[in-house]
Amino acid sequence: MIVALAGGSGSSKLLEGLYRILRGSLTIIANVGDNYWYHGLYVCPDLDISTYALAGKLDRARGWGLKNDTFHFISQLEELGFESWFKLGDRDLAISVIRTNLLRRGRDLTSITLLIARRLGVKARIHPASNEHAPTILETDEGRMHLQEYWVKRRGQPRVRRVTYGLESAEATKEAVEAIRSAQGVIVCPGNPITSIGPIVAFEGIRTALKSARKVVAVSPIIGQRAFSGPAAKLMQELGVPSTVVGLSGLYRDFVDALLIDPVDEDAGKQVRAVGITPVFERITLGSLEDSVRVARRCLEIMGL
Ligand code: FO1
Numbered sequence: 001m002i003v004a005l006a007g008g009s010g011s012s013k014l015l016e017g018l019y020r021i022l023r024g025s026l027t028i029i030a031n032v033g034d035n036y037w038y039h040g041l042y043v044c045p046d047l048d049i050s051t052y053a054l055a056g057k058l059d060r061a062r063g064w065g066l067k068n069d070t071f072h073f074i075s076q077l078e079e080l081g082f083e084s085w086f087k088l089g090d091r092d093l094a095i096s097v098i099r100t101n102l103l104r105r106g107r108d109l110t111s112i113t114l115l116i117a118r119r120l121g122v123k124a125r126i127h128p129a130s131n132e133h134a135p136t137i138l139e140t141d142e143g144r145m146h147l148q149e150y151w152v153k154r155r156g157q158p159r160v161r162r163v164t165y166g167l168e169s170a171e172a173t174k175e176a177v178e179a180i181r182s183a184q185g186v187i188v189c190p191g192n193p194i195t196s197i198g199p200i201v202a203f204e205g206i207r208t209a210l211k212s213a214r215k216v217v218a219v220s221p222i223i224g225q226r227a228f229s230g231p232a233a234k235l236m237q238e239l240g241v242p243s244t245v246v247g248l249s250g251l252y253r254d255f256v257d258a259l260l261i262d263p264v265d266e267d268a269g270k271q272v273r274a275v276g277i278t279p280v281f282e283r284i285t286l287g288s289l290e291d292s293v294r295v296a297r298r299c300l301e302i303m304g305l
Contacts, residue, residue, distance in 0.1 A: 002300070003183040007031030007046040007196025009063025010221050010286075011189030012053035017292030018187065019054045019124055021300065026124040027179045028054075029206070031191070032109070033136030033165055033199030036148040038086050039077070041096040042103055045148075046196065047113050047128055048095060055120040066091045085153045110173050127179065129200045132170035136199050138163055147195055156231025160238045163194055165202045172205035180209035185303035187296075188218035190284065192232045193251045194239060201255065210255035215303045218252055219284055219295060220245050223262040245279075246271045253277060258302050260284055260295065 004011075004018055006028050018026055031046040045064055052058035052066055059067040069089030078084040088096065095116060102112045108131045117126045136147040140158035150156060180186055191197045201207050210216055221232075222245050233243040241247045245265050249272045252259065258278040261268065262285070269279040280302060286292050 006189040007191040011191040013286035017296030024123040054122045134166035134170035172203035177205040185215045190219040190221035219260045
């Protein structure tokens, strides 16, 4: 069994390649820091992005939501003068309705996520990092706000001073911790280290399990000493972390053994090695499924698989 830590659309691209190779031998631990209560519904974007990617239903161009979805629900909210900035699609809405109702009936997020994945024909296991609500909150120059409010409503514009992960009232699931403990290897997908991967590895149970995992390989979300998308780079810089593979290595040094880096970042190899991580050079732009499969294979090779 191979475990992948995933969050966001960057991660989903590698998940597609891993799933192609591993099918039922893949377990995903997905970020829950971006889960958001919206019009009484519990929306879990990273659980859904992972599920839809594996089911072949993700809108790849957007990187979230279901392909061929419509937005009548949102249009109606807008017409009624209610909040409509979070563009939850109509089909996507069905998933959130089911999830919210099952939660209200006492089922936990782990079993609900497995049920939805199974109903969509997914053979891999997808586990939320936690069953509890553990929101990623940003302290900004415009006040405290949830990640979705910062990212989607405010387009990542406020200046960020601090990020917290809601760890006081939440812990990692036993399924997530056990999956890492018994895995042949763990892959950290190319997600934003602050908002996608950070909230997963912040759970003590997960971090401890990662430190004794057989082998942990990460794929950099940063290419060419620049971060993947504008707000992500801005966020890292405002938190005092250079948005480079060297900055990333500093964040991952406790638990990652090897880091896949694009050859354009060859100069950073020495500094990555200096923090105790082995740099592995590989083209990591995941434009096509072939790219995703090639990078996924490389990760497994590094693990000796
Ligand atoms: N991202 C956007 O940029 N705008 C949206 O309106 C939006 C709606 C949305 C609805 C459901 C869902 O599962 C994800 C959605 N996302 C949207 C993506 C989401 O905000 C983030 O990309 C993730 O939370 C980070 O992984």
